[in-house]
Amino acid sequence: MNTRTFRRAALSMTSVGALVAGLALFSGAAQAGAAEPVTIYYKVGNTNNYTDALEVYYNSNNAGAVALFTGNVPNYAGYTSGSNYYTYIFDTDTAYSGHGQAVKNNVASVSNESSTHDFRVYYNSGYAGPSQLIPETGSSGSATNLNSTLKNENASQKAIAANG
Template sequence: MILRRAAVAGAIVSLFLGAGSAAAATSYESDACNSTADKYCFSIHFNSRGGQTWYSESPCFLSNRSIPDYFGYSPNQAALVRYVFRAGQIDGDYNTCRLGGDGEGQGVKNEAASATNAECGATHRVYFSSGYLGPSQAFSPKCGDYWPGENLISDLKNDNGSAKRI
């Protein structure tokens, strides 16, 4: 009887300890835009736009919906989806978001320097904090055109927490 209780107690302890050490699955998403060929998306970039080119070639994150927290989200409380920058996501002759290197695979939250809005009818507003709080900057729609990009204002550069589609 004592051995059975010890075995049951040991099983319970290992169950709890094992559950605590199991890591949640993490995946990475760089494209939250459902536009065909990503032609009409809001893009936020790791680097600033070029002084002469007016766009950023650096890796970007694409969306055409509100993002309440640029860190990511948990769809089922067991897994984590992290938002990251990736290059080469926009099909066509666009020069934006095409080069890898600095920022490739980097988390989006508090790491962005510029953005552009190629949606047709929605403005995107980038906020300092998650949950659409703090200083913000609006990006007007350019309907399929990723040029020109805009650098984030100093309050938001590398301090971006969320973005709201208005």
């Protein structure tokens, strides 16, 4: 696994949802009107103690800002929950290029940190279009540069059984 020290998002999605709901209630009460949809920029964190995840990097050779995802991600842009939209962004540590940028269509390389799953990165949202298999590495964290079709043109990922 990469030896850089990473911070992990401090709030769980449940905590973020509760915070957003509270803010929406406060906003609605203060304005005495319907709550406006809220866009939340969700920093996808990383930690050296996390396994079974795909680390995605802003630059080739696992360089630059990083985001970490576990399991299936149907859209690297983010997702909607209620009237709120969560946008996935790279880690906000300003020491790395790409910090704070949207993840969708900005991934150049990946590292499969799983010892049980392969991952497939897709060109389109919803696991569609050209794709590239990222085999499990036994948590070794080796860099895989995305092919020329997918580099900075990527929209989703799917976890699949190793060697599948």
